[in-house]
Amino acid sequence: xxxxxxxxxxxxxxxxxxxPGVAEPDPTPAxxxxxxxxxxxxxxxxxxxxxxxxxxxxxxxxxxxxxxLGSDKGELRVLMQSDAKIFQNAMGKAVAGKRSLxxxxxxxxxxxxxxxxxxxxxxxxxxxxxLFLSRVGVSESGVFGSFARxxxxxxxxxxxxxxxxxxxxTPEIAVQMKVAVxxxxxxxxxxxxxxxxxxxxxxxxxxxxxxxIAPLPLGQIH
Numbered sequence: 001x002x003x004x005x006x007x008x009x010x011x012x013x014x015x016x017x018x019x020p021g022v023a024e025p026d027p028t029p030a031x032x033x034x035x036x037x038x039x040x041x042x043x044x045x046x047x048x049x050x051x052x053x054x055x056x057x058x059x060x061x062x063x064x065x066x067x068x069l070g071s072d073k074g075e076l077r078v079l080m081q082s083d084a085k086i087f088q089n090a091m092g093k094a095v096a097g098k099r100s101l102x103x104x105x106x107x108x109x110x111x112x113x114x115x116x117x118x119x120x121x122x123x124x125x126x127x128x129x130x131l132f133l134s135r136v137g138v139s140e141s142g143v144f145g146s147f148a149r150x151x152x153x154x155x156x157x158x159x160x161x162x163x164x165x166x167x168x169x170t171p172e173i174a175v176q177m178k179v180a181v182x183x184x185x186x187x188x189x190x191x192x193x194x195x196x197x198x199x200x201x202x203x204x205x206x207x208x209x210x211x212x213i214a215p216l217p218l219g220q221i222h
């Protein structure tokens with residue numbers, strides 16, 4: 001178990017295995033950890049010195065990917081030198097009780113990080129800070145497939161919708177799918193009709209506001 005992921009399902013097992021007569025600890029932190037693990041957004045809780053107190057599974061995957069963020073002896077680090085000052089400034093503001101939204105360098109991906117002080121108190125430095133990572137794209141949701149199935153989308157229509165959510169134009173989608181532009185337009189019309197959307201903007205917005213649930217690992221999809 002990693003030092004920054006102490007609140008997991010294992011905590012619940014401890015509660016279940018307590019001997020008779022021993023008071024049960026409050027299971028709320030473990031339950032909250034289970035809940036946060038299901039989010040599609042990476043979430044860290046760090047202290048004022050950037051030491052990782054908790055990371056949900058999406059955040060842990062980001063650390064493993066080591067494209068923008070990493071950890072060094074339990075402390076969160078931004079990997080690009082150009083981002084270090086931006087991150088430290090945001091952390092300083094959070095300690096003072098102020099929120100920040102910063103953009104970090106990534107490999108061709110918009111990587112945005114919200115830095116949020118937790119349990120703010122006037123005149124008292126904040127010692128717990130929440131870091132919320134942006135999703136790779138609005139179609140990166142564990143309920144995207146359910147949305148497609150509930151509206152009777154075909155596999156091809158689902159592909160077109162993914163491209164639309166990535167802000168690709170109709171000609172760009174046609175190139176990606178190796179089909180005629182008229183074919184893509186036909187799929188878009190079908191998508192709008194099946195989802196009762198007035199146009200592409202409303203259609204993409206319907207996907208954008210889906211619950212931010214993390215996709216299941218490949219081995220658990222059924």
